Amino acid sequence: MDSIHTSTVVFVFFGVVVTMCIVGLLVQRMRHRRKHKALINSKERYLWALESSTDGLWDWDIPSDTVFYSERLREILGVPLEECPCPMAAFRSRIHPEDSGAVWTAIERHLSERIPFTVEYRLQTKSGTYVWVLTRGQAIWDPAGNAVRMSGWMQDITDSKRAEVNLQTALSEIKELKEKLEAERAYLQDEIKSVYNHENIIGQSDEINYVLYKVEQIAATDTTVLVLGETGTGKELVARAVHNLSRRKDRALVKINCATLPPALIESELFGHEKGAFTGAHAKQLGRFEIADGATLFMDEIGELPLELQPKLLRVIQDGEFERLGSSQQSKST
Structure with a gap:
C-alpha cells in the first residue's frame, strides 16, 4: 500500500x-x-x-570598405540599385577634386577626436554633373577602440548654393557699380567747378567752322578721336564739344593729363590695380578706362606716354580690353 x-x-x-x-x-x-x-x-x-525622408542616408562598413546608399541618396546621385553597395574608393571618386581634401580631413579628424562632423561639398552624379550636398556623419567604435562603422545623412543643397552664388555675384556687381559711380561722382564734382560747352568755342573763320562741322559728324559715332594741336589751342574744348553732342553726354567726361603722371603710376592710373599689386596698393582702384566705361575719356598730351605702354594702350583702344595690375582677368571698356 x-x-x-x-x-x-x-x-x-x-x-x-x-x-x-x-x-x-x-x-x-x-x-x-x-x-x-x-x-x-x-x-x-x-x-x-x-x-x-527627403535626405539621403549612407552607411559605411569600414572593415569591408563598402558604402550603402539609401533610395533617396541613389535618387540624388542617379545611381542604380545594382551599383550599391559600392567600395569607398568609388564614393570618393565622386567628390569634386577641389573639395576632396577638406572632406577627408573632416572624416579623419572625426575618427581621431570622435566629434560628429558636418561638411559641405560637391558630388558627381551619374550624368557627370555636380550637386552640392550637406553631410553629417557619426562613427561607431568596437570595444577595442577601432572604428567599425560610420553612418550619416546627406542633404541636396544645390538650389540654396546656387542662390548663394547668385547673391554673391549680385553683391559683387553692386560693389563694382558703386565704386564706378563714386569715381564718376568725383569727376562730376570737378565738372561743376568749370562748366564748358559748345558755345565756348568762339570764332567765325572757315577753319573754326570746319572744326565744328567735323565735331558734329564725329559726335554721332562711337569711335576714337584724335585731336591735334599745340598747347593752348583748345583741344579740350573740342573734346568737350564732341562729348556734349554724343550719346554719352549724360555721363562724365573723364580727363587725364598724361604729361603730369609719374612714370611709375601711369599704368595704374590708366588701367587700375588690385589690392597688393605693388607696394602701397592697400586697396583695389579702378583705372580711368574703367571709370569712363560708357562715358568719354579725354587723354591730354598722349604723346608723352612711354613707348612700352603703347601696345597696351593700342589694345584697349582697338578691342576695348585691358587687365588691372595684379589681375589676370580681362576687363572691358566701351
Missing part, C-alpha cells in the same frame, strides 16, 4: 513538472512572438521613415 502511494505521489509530481514546463514554453513562445512582431513593426517604421 505504501509503495502504491509513493508511486502515485511521484507520478503526480512528475505530471506537475511537465505541465509547468509546457506552460513555460508556451509563455516563452508568446513573448518571442511579441518581440518578433515588435521587431517587424520597428523595421517597417524604420523603412517607412527611410523611404519618406
Whole structure:
C-alpha cells in the first residue's frame, strides 16, 4: 500500500513538472512572438521613415570598405540599385577634386577626436554633373577602440548654393557699380567747378567752322578721336564739344593729363590695380578706362606716354580690353 502511494505521489509530481514546463514554453513562445512582431513593426517604421525622408542616408562598413546608399541618396546621385553597395574608393571618386581634401580631413579628424562632423561639398552624379550636398556623419567604435562603422545623412543643397552664388555675384556687381559711380561722382564734382560747352568755342573763320562741322559728324559715332594741336589751342574744348553732342553726354567726361603722371603710376592710373599689386596698393582702384566705361575719356598730351605702354594702350583702344595690375582677368571698356 505504501509503495502504491509513493508511486502515485511521484507520478503526480512528475505530471506537475511537465505541465509547468509546457506552460513555460508556451509563455516563452508568446513573448518571442511579441518581440518578433515588435521587431517587424520597428523595421517597417524604420523603412517607412527611410523611404519618406527627403535626405539621403549612407552607411559605411569600414572593415569591408563598402558604402550603402539609401533610395533617396541613389535618387540624388542617379545611381542604380545594382551599383550599391559600392567600395569607398568609388564614393570618393565622386567628390569634386577641389573639395576632396577638406572632406577627408573632416572624416579623419572625426575618427581621431570622435566629434560628429558636418561638411559641405560637391558630388558627381551619374550624368557627370555636380550637386552640392550637406553631410553629417557619426562613427561607431568596437570595444577595442577601432572604428567599425560610420553612418550619416546627406542633404541636396544645390538650389540654396546656387542662390548663394547668385547673391554673391549680385553683391559683387553692386560693389563694382558703386565704386564706378563714386569715381564718376568725383569727376562730376570737378565738372561743376568749370562748366564748358559748345558755345565756348568762339570764332567765325572757315577753319573754326570746319572744326565744328567735323565735331558734329564725329559726335554721332562711337569711335576714337584724335585731336591735334599745340598747347593752348583748345583741344579740350573740342573734346568737350564732341562729348556734349554724343550719346554719352549724360555721363562724365573723364580727363587725364598724361604729361603730369609719374612714370611709375601711369599704368595704374590708366588701367587700375588690385589690392597688393605693388607696394602701397592697400586697396583695389579702378583705372580711368574703367571709370569712363560708357562715358568719354579725354587723354591730354598722349604723346608723352612711354613707348612700352603703347601696345597696351593700342589694345584697349582697338578691342576695348585691358587687365588691372595684379589681375589676370580681362576687363572691358566701351
